[in-house]
Amino acid sequence: MSNSQGFKRYPAIRCWICHVLEGRYIPEERIIDTSFGKLKRLRILATILKKEEYIFTDSFDEDQNKVGLxxxxxxxTxxxxxxxxxSESEQFKNASIGDLVDIVGIVTTRNEGSFVISPTEIMRKIENPDYKLLRDADIIGKIQLKKKTKPIKKTKANDKSELKEQIFEIIEQYSExxxxxxxNELLLKLKINDEELRKIIRDLEIDLRIYPSEEDVYQCF
Incomplete structure (x- = not known):
């Protein structure tokens, strides 16, 4: 029987570029410690200032150089x-200087220590400028939420619907x-029995509201 762990899917954290630049890279985990917590995959809204070609080495053939963007x-910020x-993908090939784009990708570092997005998974042009106002409001809301200590609500044991939402809220906080x-952390916070918590977590998984990022560790989509 294989003991290998499944692939860990990191959620795309909506943030500003400054949150990445102010972060601290943890090489052992290949992740950035930021004011939003540990960040690997991000989603930012930004304007393209420059678009140019660059040369990279094919990981499958080190003697073969290729051209990227x-x-x-x-x-x-x-x-x-x-x-x-x-570079032949339409979403990247058609992107132009001055475009406002919604980007999803993995954050990593170069040899000199600067942060880069690589690979860039999604680059979608935004036509409506109000979209940026909505994104900024979302990020500001998360910053304000982190400044507060959100209390765990006392819940009646027989109110399963309320308990289910409470568990989802806790998982959502820790997913950011x-x-x-x-x-085990959920058990300590909620002080309910193991069987009841397993059943509610299973219900949330069926509802496609949470997923196990690794064994017995849960995150929101």
Whole structure:
């Protein structure tokens, strides 16, 4: 029987570029410790300042150089570079300087220590400028939420619907830092029996509201 762990899917954290630049890279985990918690995969809204080609080495053939695209992005809080190896994809090929784009990708570091988005998974042009106001409001709301200590509500044992929502809220809070929360931590917070918690977690999984990022650790989609 294989003991290998399943692939860990990191949620895309909505943030500003400054949150990445102010973060601290943890090489052992290949993750960035930020004010939003540990961040691996991000989602930012930014304007393309520069678009140019760059040369990279094919990981399957080190003697083969290929041409990718390099985007310099600005969201008003800082600058970051996004690298694209699949330069023939329409979403990247059609992106132009001055476009406001919604980007999803993995954050990593270069040899000199600067942060880059690589690989860049999604780059979608935004036509409605109000979209940025909504995104900024969402991020500001998360910042304000983190400044508060959100109390755990006392819940009646027989009110399963309320208990289910309480459990979801706790998992949602812990998902913002890309870590999730373990089953045992939930037990300690809620002080309910093991069987009841397992049943509610299973219901939330069936509802596609949460998923196990690793064994007995849960996150929101």
């Amino acid at each position: 390099k985007f310099t992005l600005d969201d008003g 800082g600058l970051i570079v996004a690298l694209v190896k699949n 830092g890309a870590n999730g929360i373990s089953f």
